[in-house]
Amino acid sequence: THSRRLLGVQDGGGGRSLLPSRWKSSQPQLDPVDRSDEEGGGDIDWDNLGFGLTPTDYMYVMRCTQEEGGFSRGELARYGNIELSPSSGVLNYGQGLFEGLKAYRRADGPGYTLFRPEENARRMQHGAGRMCMPSPSVEQFVHAVKQTVLANKRWVPPQGKGALYLRPLLIGSGAILGLAPAPEYTFMIYAAPVGTYFKEGMAAINLLVEEEIHRAMPGGTGGVKTISNYAPVLKAQMDARSKGFADVLYLDSVHKRYVEEASSCNLFVVKGGAVATPATAGTILPGVTRRSIIELARDSGYQVEERLVSIDDLISADEVFCTGTAVGVTPVSTVRVQDRRRHAVEEAVHDSDVDPDGPGGGQERMDGCG
Numbered sequence: 001t002h003s004r005r006l007l008g009v010q011d012g013g014g015g016r017s018l019l020p021s022r023w024k025s026s027q028p029q030l031d032p033v034d035r036s037d038e039e040g041g042g043d044i045d046w047d048n049l050g051f052g053l054t055p056t057d058y059m060y061v062m063r064c065t066q067e068e069g070g071f072s073r074g075e076l077a078r079y080g081n082i083e084l085s086p087s088s089g090v091l092n093y094g095q096g097l098f099e100g101l102k103a104y105r106r107a108d109g110p111g112y113t114l115f116r117p118e119e120n121a122r123r124m125q126h127g128a129g130r131m132c133m134p135s136p137s138v139e140q141f142v143h144a145v146k147q148t149v150l151a152n153k154r155w156v157p158p159q160g161k162g163a164l165y166l167r168p169l170l171i172g173s174g175a176i177l178g179l180a181p182a183p184e185y186t187f188m189i190y191a192a193p194v195g196t197y198f199k200e201g202m203a204a205i206n207l208l209v210e211e212e213i214h215r216a217m218p219g220g221t222g223g224v225k226t227i228s229n230y231a232p233v234l235k236a237q238m239d240a241r242s243k244g245f246a247d248v249l250y251l252d253s254v255h256k257r258y259v260e261e262a263s264s265c266n267l268f269v270v271k272g273g274a275v276a277t278p279a280t281a282g283t284i285l286p287g288v289t290r291r292s293i294i295e296l297a298r299d300s301g302y303q304v305e306e307r308l309v310s311i312d313d314l315i316s317a318d319e320v321f322c323t324g325t326a327v328g329v330t331p332v333s334t335v336r337v338q339d340r341r342r343h344a345v346e347e348a349v350h351d352s353d354v355d356p357d358g359p360g361g362g363q364e365r366m367d368g369c370g
Contacts (some may be wrong), residue, residue: 034303046161049195051326056127056164058151059147059190060144064134065174066183071136071346074144076151079190089172096171096229097127100325101288102163102194103149105156112149112156115325117142119288124170127224132181137191141168148189155193162195164201164328171227197264197326198246204333205322206261208313211338214253215260215283222260222283230263237263247333248320249312252283258308264289265324269309269317276313279306289323311337 015292038240043245044054061082062074089095119247121141124233136144149156156164168189172182198205213236216222221229233248234305240248249267252258266287268277275297280286297304303320314320 010129012191018136033056044157044193046157049157049193050163051165051194051197052192054155056152056191056193057156059149059188060148062136062140062144062187062204063173063368064185064187070134071140071185071187072186074140076133076147078209082186083108084173087177089174089176090227092176093172093174093179094226095131095133095182096169096227097124097131097133097170098170098227099124099225101145101168102325103145103166104155104163104176105217107159112153113280114145114149115146116292119291120145120168123225123286123288124168126257129168130221130224131226134185135170136187136361142170143161144168144189144285148191151287152191155191157193157195157200158239162193164191165194166191194326197324197328198330204331205333206244206336207249207332208240209259209314209335210240210248210250211256213250215250215263218281218283220283223280223285225285233263238245245336258310259314260284262322265322265327267292267309267328268321269313270319271317272322274303274305276309277309278309287324289325289329293329325336 007113019117025361039107058076059079060070060074061077084091099115103114103121105111106113114195118138118141121136121138124141125138127137145168149164152164154247162252166189168187170185172184172186172327173184173186174364176182215233229366236248236250247262247264249262250260252260258278259267266277266284266289268275268290270276275294277290277294278284294304294306314335315337320335322330322332
């Protein structure tokens with residue numbers, strides 16, 4: 001299938017990288033101190049990892065005040081609860097952002113790989129500008145990610161069994177009463193070993209188109225990864241899951257006929273060899289995996305369009321798949337659309353044999369820490 005060919009990033013032995021050279025990062029400068037308590041992740045059943053929270057040993061913390069004007073040097077701390085004022089900006093006004101990325105064990109030797117962490121850093125910087133927050137530099141962000149991986153290396157699943165999921169957070173931690181930016185900000189990263197995101201594992205998923213609840217609106221914050229974008233879609237997501245669907249597809253809030261994205265992933269449709277994905281025009285999150293698939297597809301000779309994608313486009317597609325850090329690249333088997341006349345349309349689209357968990361050889365390499 002098309003998505004399988006786009007993800008053919010390694011040869012059969014898992015050694016030779018076929019990813020674009022522009023994705024390859026320079027060798028990282030790593031802290032040689034091993035803070036991991038021991039090898040092995042306790043009693044974890046690596047063959048049955050889901051996407052739940054398994055606390056690891058360490059988290060990374062860095063702070064910034066208005067007086068300092070920028071983030072100071074961060075440090076690793078034992079994973080645990082944090083102290084937060086009841087009047088903090090994040091609790092009262094939702095002033096916060098988060099990111100998500102993964103670290104994998106290398107297949108060709110000791111060490112770990114990260115997939116384009118600089119892109120997550122830049123996306124957080126963009127979101128911070130929208131939310132009136134300072135942000136770590138790209139260098140600070142990537143350094144913090146690497147240190148978190150190294151400190152929790154015993155929790156990185158065996159190669160092919162999953163990944164260490166990393167959750168960077170940027171929050172307004174300072175106390176504030178009136179509506180205004182917080183006086184202090186905290187950047188932190190915690191980690192957890194994870195397997196596949198959907199309970200279907202690597203199998204194709206079923207999606208339900210939501211026509212009443214909208215994820216974002218023009219002029220809002222749909223294009224940045226703010227924490228306040230996610231709780232409002234929980235009702236639609238839980239309703240869909242109670243009906244047997246893996247996730248929800250949201251429509252635009254103006255015309256209610258163009259598909260935007262799912263609860264936590266972007267969408268692609270393939271028709272006649274052409275690939276299309278909804279354009280990011282302020283209401284859709286510019287996913288790192290989404291951008292990577294677009295670049296791979298164009299490098300492979302596919303015609304790729306970033307445009308409005310209608311429900312009709314979705315139903316008539318040859319193939320549909322979702323992309324995201326958490327979900328990888330996940331094929332879609334069925335989409336159900338129910339209009340106001342209560343007329344249900346269920347259209348099967350072609351399955352894709354995709355491994356959403358396989359790291360590519362062009363990811364950032366972390367040597368000397370295995």
